[in-house]
Amino acid sequence: MDKDLTPWYSFDWFTPSTLRSFTWENKIFLYLLIAIPVLFILRWLLRNKFNQKLPIAVTQKDFHVSPINLIRLLPEVLLMFVLAFVLMGLARPQKTNEKVEQWTEGIDIMIALDISQSMMIEDFTPNRLEAAKEVARNFINGRVQDRIGLVVFAGDAFSMSPLTTDYELLRSYLNEITFELIETKGTAIGSAMAVVTNRMGESETKSKVCILLSDGENTSGNIDPITAAELASAYGIKIYTIVVGKEGMVPYGKDFFGRPQMIENTIDETTMRKMADIGGGQFFRAADNKALEQVFSRIDKYEKAEIKETRFKDTSDYYVIYLHWAVAFFLLWLLLKSTFITNVLQD
Missing domain, CATH: 3.40.50.410 (von Willebrand factor, type A domain)
Incomplete structure (x- = not known):
């Protein structure tokens, strides 16, 4: 995939073939991706335990669950993606083209x-x-x-x-x-x-x-x-x-x-x-x-004959692509946090 031809918002950046084509300068940040869902589960457990609760009496016929209530989880999911994209950017995805020129003086x-x-x-x-x-x-x-x-x-x-x-x-x-x-x-x-x-x-x-x-x-x-x-x-x-x-x-x-x-x-x-x-x-x-x-x-x-060799390395960084995604999801998260979706559906 050509960095100059593929826009940053293309989903091609997340295909397995593209991700395998990278060399990751700081692989340790990729391992931290596993910690993101664990972090949010702990956050949810702590919030559920320490948040103030108001006991109310509701009859059985008035109590029902709607799938639409799951929308309240959307900001949390967006925040998880923000952290994931930041970690991918910090891992420094790169592509290196090494050219070797050899010549001999006969x-x-x-x-x-x-x-x-x-x-x-x-x-x-x-x-x-x-x-x-x-x-x-x-x-x-x-x-x-x-x-x-x-x-x-x-x-x-x-x-x-x-x-x-x-x-x-x-x-x-x-x-x-x-x-x-x-x-x-x-x-x-x-x-x-x-x-x-x-x-x-x-x-x-x-x-x-x-x-x-x-x-x-x-x-x-x-x-x-x-x-x-x-x-x-x-x-x-x-x-x-x-x-x-x-x-x-x-x-x-x-x-x-x-x-x-x-x-x-x-x-x-x-x-x-x-x-x-x-x-x-x-x-x-x-x-x-x-x-x-x-x-x-x-x-x-x-x-x-003496064989002479010259090596050229052309390294391209792709971390900016994933930071763009992180910024986009962060702005979307802020937008949702400022609307009734977060405030109302959590009640």
């Missing part, structure tokens, strides 16, 4: 994914690249309002997706990633970081993060990974580096008889660790699918 996240031939090694299921794509997909699914971009690299690097909140588009790009996207062989980690910095350099977002995932050492490109990390750090980009895979003999394809072929795999962990230190992030090592999932899960917890 994070810019660039995922740099190694797609070199060594990512075909099968110490992950089904291989390193597919495992990395799967955890990256799950990572994207867990983000809200963050802009995410995608850089792929092998012997060269290029931006596959700019920073975007179109997560469906990002997932479709992940599905399209194959080893054939870049013909140049090798692993250009420094070039990948340069592309990331180029994409994020103009971003005005406070939090900028790069997740660099690779399984090898820098063997290609004309930019040193450490120099590239220092440049990224100068632009305020936090760097998380993830090395996937095991060192030593690892399965790579199958021979003529269908048996796994073993090859030697080396990892430049020192460079990747130093890049993370320069970028103010962390270095991680993942040797299998489960470990890789845990790494992305930890990064997901570290890099959360």
Whole structure:
């Protein structure tokens, strides 16, 4: 019910639905409503006991009771309503509308994914690249309002997706990633970081993060990974580096008889660790699918957008409505007290 549209004299103010919609600031006065009839009963008993009485003799045939005599009780009833309305006003009926506004300042996240031939090694299921794509997909699914971009690299690097909140588009790009996207062989980690910095350099977002995932050492490109990390750090980009895979003999394809072929795999962990230190992030090592999932899960917890909340409370008081009723009934009570209704019918 709208306070501004419903007049005070409307009986709608006394419907159960309206009364239940209020919050009562001083509920103690509502409990006192029970005392009103008790008070008037005591008042009637005291008056009946102490009022002066004039004994008269009336024959049985002259003695009769008329329902119209009950009118003499009307002033008492009106006075009870006056007290009830005053108590309802003192209880302070209110309605509060609470509005909550939430907003988040998203994070810019660039995922740099190694797609070199060594990512075909099968110490992950089904291989390193597919495992990395799967955890990256799950990572994207867990983000809200963050802009995410995608850089792929092998012997060269290029931006596959700019920073975007179109997560469906990002997932479709992940599905399209194959080893054939870049013909140049090798692993250009420094070039990948340069592309990331180029994409994020103009971003005005406070939090900028790069997740660099690779399984090898820098063997290609004309930019040193450490120099590239220092440049990224100068632009305020936090760097998380993830090395996937095991060192030593690892399965790579199958021979003529269908048996796994073993090859030697080396990892430049020192460079990747130093890049993370320069970028103010962390270095991680993942040797299998489960470990890789845990790494992305930890990064997901570290890099959360700040949620800001503002609450507005709009409180409206309705006690005036019931005080209007109290005044109206009080004036009516005074009017009846000044007429013959009270004076005559009590005799």
